[in-house]
Amino acid sequence: MATLPRLAAGSLALLLAATPLHAAELRIGLAAAPTSLDPHYHNNGVNNSQARHVFDSLTHQDANQQITPGLAESWRLVDDDTWEFKLRQGVTFHDGSPFTAEDVAFSLERAPRVPGSPSSFGTYTKQIKSWTIIDPHTIQLHTNGPAPLLAIDLSSVAIVSRKHGESATTADYQAVRAAIGTGPYRLVEHRPSDRMVYERNPSYWGGAEPWERVTFRIVTLGPARVAALLAGDVDMINEVPSTDMARLRGQDSVRLWSGSTNRMTFLSLDVQHDVPIPGNASDNEGNPLPRNPMQDLRVRQALSLAIDRGVIVDRVNEGQAVRANQLVPEGFFGYNPAIQPETPDPERARRLLAEAGYPNGFRIVLHTSNDRIVNAARTVQAVAQMWGRIGVRTAIETMPHTVYSGRTARFELSHMLHSWGAGTGEAAGSFVGIVHTRGGAYGGSNRGRYSNPQVDAAIRQALVTVDEARRRAILQDIMVTVMDSRAILPLVFWVSTWATRPGLVYTPQTNQATLATATRLAP
Template identity: 50%
Template sequence: MRCIRLAALLAIAALPAAAQTLTIGLATPPTALDPHYHAHAQSSATAAHVFETLHAPNAAMQLEPELATAAETTDGITWTVRLREGVRWHDGTPFTADDVAFSLHRAGNVPNSPGSFGTYTREVRQVEIIGPHELRITTAAPAPLLMANLSNIFIVSRRHGEGASTDDYNSGRAMVGTGPYRFARWSAGTEAHYTRNDTYWRGREPWERVAFRVIPNNSARTAALLAGDVDVIADIPSADVARVRGDRRLQVFTIASNRLVFLGFDRTDEALATGHIRANDGAPALTRNPLGDVRVRRALSLAIDRRALVDRINEGQAIATGQFLPEGFFGHFADIPVERTDPDAARRLLAEAGYPNGFRLTITTSNDRIVNSARMIQAVAQMWTRIGVATAVETMPHAVFTPRRNRYELPVFLSSWGNQTGEALYTLVPQLGTRGQGGLGNANRIRYSNPALDRLLVAAGAEVAAPRRLALIREATDLALAEAVMLPLLLQVNNWGARQGITMTPRIDQYTLAMSIRPAD
C-alpha cells in the first residue's frame, strides 16, 4: 500500500504545469474588478488577466500591439486603428471595433470613480467605426501620445458592459474579456481566482488555474512563501530579501521600478479643517496654512535625508531621486540632483516664513501598499521634528487611506505613482494638473492648481516634435519641483520571491502577472 501511495504522489508531482494552480501572494488588493473604475496599479494588474488593451507595455515598458495591429496618423489628430481579427470574447462572440468604441466612451464615465481613466481619453473627440476591425479616432488637437495613453484603457464587451455597473463587474456578471484567463471568483480584499482561457488567441497559458491571495502583513507574506503556501510573493520586505535569497528552496527576481514614492502637501487653508496642521501647544490657532508658503515646503524637503531612507529604512532596495521619473524615461533629466539635506537651512526658511518655533503636522500613509511605508514616515517625522515641526504619524490600510485621501482628509501624505507610459506627462498631468480642467488632475489629491503649469502640460501634450515636447516637459518639471507640493523621495526596487521550479520575468511597472511566470525548463 505504501508503494502505491508513493507512486501516486510521484505521478502527481510529475503532472505537467498545465494541470497546476499557480498561487500568488499580494500585498495589496485591487479596489474593484471593474477595469474602468480606478486608475490604480493593482487594479489594472488584476484586470490584465481577463481584459486586454489596444497596445500593452511589455516588462521593459515598451508598447507592443495587443488588440490593435496598427495605429497610424499623419498629423497627430486623425488616427486609423486596425484591430486584430479572429479574437473572441470569453462567451464566444467576436471582438469588433464597436467594443473598442464603447470602451473608450465608458472608461472616463464610470460613476464614483476614485481615479478616473478620463485623463487618458481626454484627447479623444470622436471615434468612428470604419469596419468590423477598423476605426478612426479624432482628437481636438495634435495628440502624439494618444496610443500610449489609450494603452491604459482595457477593452470590454459592449454586449456585457452596456448598462453594467461596477457592481456587475465585481460580482462577475460582466467579467467577460478577451484575455488569457477567465474570471472564476473574487472575495474583495482577500482573494481572486481565475481559470485558463483555452481558446486564447495567443495560445494557452501554462497555468490551468491562478489564485491571488492578499497578504498585507509583510512578515506573513514572507512566511507564506517559506512555508510553501504560495508559489510567488510580490513586494518582499526589504529586510527579508537576503533571507529569501539565501534559502536554496527559493529565488528572488529583482528590477528597478517606475514607481515614485513621494510626499504630497495640500497648501490650501481648507486643509486646516482636518486637524492635521496645527499650531504648537500654547500658541494661537492657525488661521493660515503654513504649507501655503513655499519656504515652509522647501524647509520640509531640506530636512529629509533621502539617502538615509534608501540605505537605513529600505536596506538599499530603493533609489534616491530628486525628480519624477527614473533614468531612461522621456522626461528624466540627468542634471537634476537629489535634494540635499540641510536642517540648518530648513530652520532658517521656517523662521523667514514666520514660523521660528515651528508648528504641528500629522503625516499619513497606507501600511500595505508601499514597501516600508510605515517605517519611512516614522523617519520623516523624526527629521521634521528635529527642525521644529512636531510631526505625528498615522497609518492605515490602503483601502481606508485611498478614499480618505481622495476626500482631501489627509493634507500631508506619503504615496506612490507608477508611470505606465515612460513619459513625464503620465505623471505630471494627473498628479499636478488642475483637477477638472479639461481632463487634467484626475489623481490630484492635494488641491493644487497652477494655470502656468496647466498651459505647459497642455502644450507638451499637443507637441508632435519630440525635442520641443521634451523642452516643454523640462519647463513643467522645473516649475513643479520649485513649487514643492509633490516631493520626490525615492524610486522603488521591485522584488518578488518565488519557489524553485518556476521562472519569472520581473516588470518595471511592478505588475505581478501570471503571464510573466512560467514553469522552469
C-alpha cells in the same frame, strides 16, 4: 539574487518558448487587494495588474513599458487629428462572442465615466473627442488637436464587451458576471480582500497560457507572505519585505527576482487652502493656525531640506530603493539631468522656517496607507523624526488604503505619503495625474491641490507636440518648475522584488505588475 531590470524582448521570447505548454495551478501571494475588478473604476497599479489577466487593450506594454500591438494589430496617423487602428480579426470574448470596433467604442465611452471613480481613466482618453467605425475591424479616433501619445495612453484602457457592459455596474464586475474579456484568463471566483481565481482561456488570440488555473491570495502582512512561500502554501509572492531580503538570499528553497521600477514614494502637501484643514495642523500648544504654512514656499523648502533621502534608501528600505529627485526615474522620457539631488541641510531648513514666521515650528499630522505603499509606516516615522529636528512636530496616522484613498479623494487630509507610477513610461503621464490642476480628465490624483496655470498650459502643449525633441524640452522645463515649487516632495523609486519557489522564473515589470503571464516554469 537574480536581477532582471531590463529583459530584452528577444530574450523574453526565447525564455517563454522554452517553457512547457501546460502547467498546474499557480498560487500567488499578493500584498494588496484590488479596490475593484471593474477595469475602468480605479486607475491604480494593483487593479490594473489584475485587469490585464482578463482584459486586453488596443496596445500593450512589455516588461519595460515599451508599446507593442494588442487588440490593435497596427495604427497610423491619418491626419493631425485622426488616428486609425486596425483591429485583430478572429478574436472572441470569453463567452465566444466576436470582438469588434463596437466594443472599442463602448469602452472608450465608458472608461472616463464610471460613477464614483476615485481616479479616473479619463486621463488616458481626454484627447479623444469622437470616433468613426469604418468597419468591424477598423476604427478612427478623432482628437482635440495632435495627440502623439495616444497609442501609449490606450495601453492603459481595458477593452470590455459592449454586450455584457452596457447594463453592467461596477458591482457586476466585482461579482464576476460582467468580467467578460478577451484576455488570457477568465475570472471564475472573487472573494473581496481574500482571493481572485482565474482559469486559462484556451482560445486566447495570443496563444494559450501554460497555467491552467491561477489563484491570487491576499496576504497583506509581509512576514505572513514570506511564511506562506516557505511553507509551500503559495508558489510566489510580491513585495518581498526589505527586512527579509538577507535571510531569503541564503535559502535554497527561494529565488529572488528584482528590478528597478517607475513607482515613486512621495509627499504631497496641501498648498490650496488658506487655512489648514481642521485637525491637520496647529501651533505648538495645539491651537489652530490662522494660515496654512504650506502655502509658504520657504516652509516647503525647509521640509524638503530636512529629509535625508539616503537614509530612507539605506535604512528604511534596506537598499531596495533608488533616491528620487524628480517625478520619473532616470532614463524616462522627460527626466531632466540638470536637476541635481538635494543635499540635506537641517540648519538651513530651520533658518527658512524662521524667515517664514515659524522660529519655533508648529505641529502637523502626516497620513498614509498602511497596506499599499512599501515600507510606508517606516518611511513616515523616519520623515517625522527628520521634521521634528527642525521644529515641525509630526504625528502619524495610518489607515487601510480603501479608507485612505477615499479620504484623500474628499480632500480631508493635508500632508500625505503617496506613491505613483509613470504608467505611460514618460513624464507626461505623471504631470497629468498628480501635477495638473484637478478637474475633468486632469489631475485625478493631485491630492495636494497643486495648481499653476502656466504649468497646466505647458502640460497641454506637451500632449499635442509631435516633435519629440520639442516635447522632451517642454517636459524637462515643467519638471524644473514643479520641483522648484516643492509642493510634491519625491523620496525614492522602488526596487521591487518577487520571490518564487526554485522551479519558477519571473520577469520583473518596471510598472511593478504582478502577472501570471510573466511567470514561467524554469527551462
